[in-house]
Amino acid sequence: MSEQYTRETAAEGVENALKLLEGRWKLVILFHLFGGHVLRFSDLERAIPGVSQKMLIQQLRQMEKDGIVRRIVHHQVPPKVEYCLTDWGQALCPALDALLTWAAQREDTARQGQAAAGPDRAV
DSSP states (O other), rough: OOOOOOOHHHHHHHHHHHHHHHHHTHHHHHHHHTOOOEEEHHHHHHHSOOOOHHHHHHHHHHHHHTTTTEEEEEEEESSSSEEEEOOOHHHHHHHHHHHHHHHHHHHHHHHHHHHHOOOSOOO
């Protein structure tokens, strides 16, 4: 992509991307589906303690509407519904991995600063 960004359009673009990931459970859902995993709704529900059915449904529907998650309906009795990431959703993995690495670097720096300050100094 050869589009040139200004500071303002770059900030707006990142802000819009982050809005797609807003929600208490979206990132957790993403990490369960990364790597080509295809999970039934009940598998996701069991894998994410604390999420209500209503909230899981809302987050999955929003991610489906945004093109991040694909909902696969198998017409059988009882009904079977599975979820997986779209190619675009899977493409988030390197970006989130880079963000995780960036955050870990900050934590390492903070720990090193505390160790250098010594145990008797308040930080």
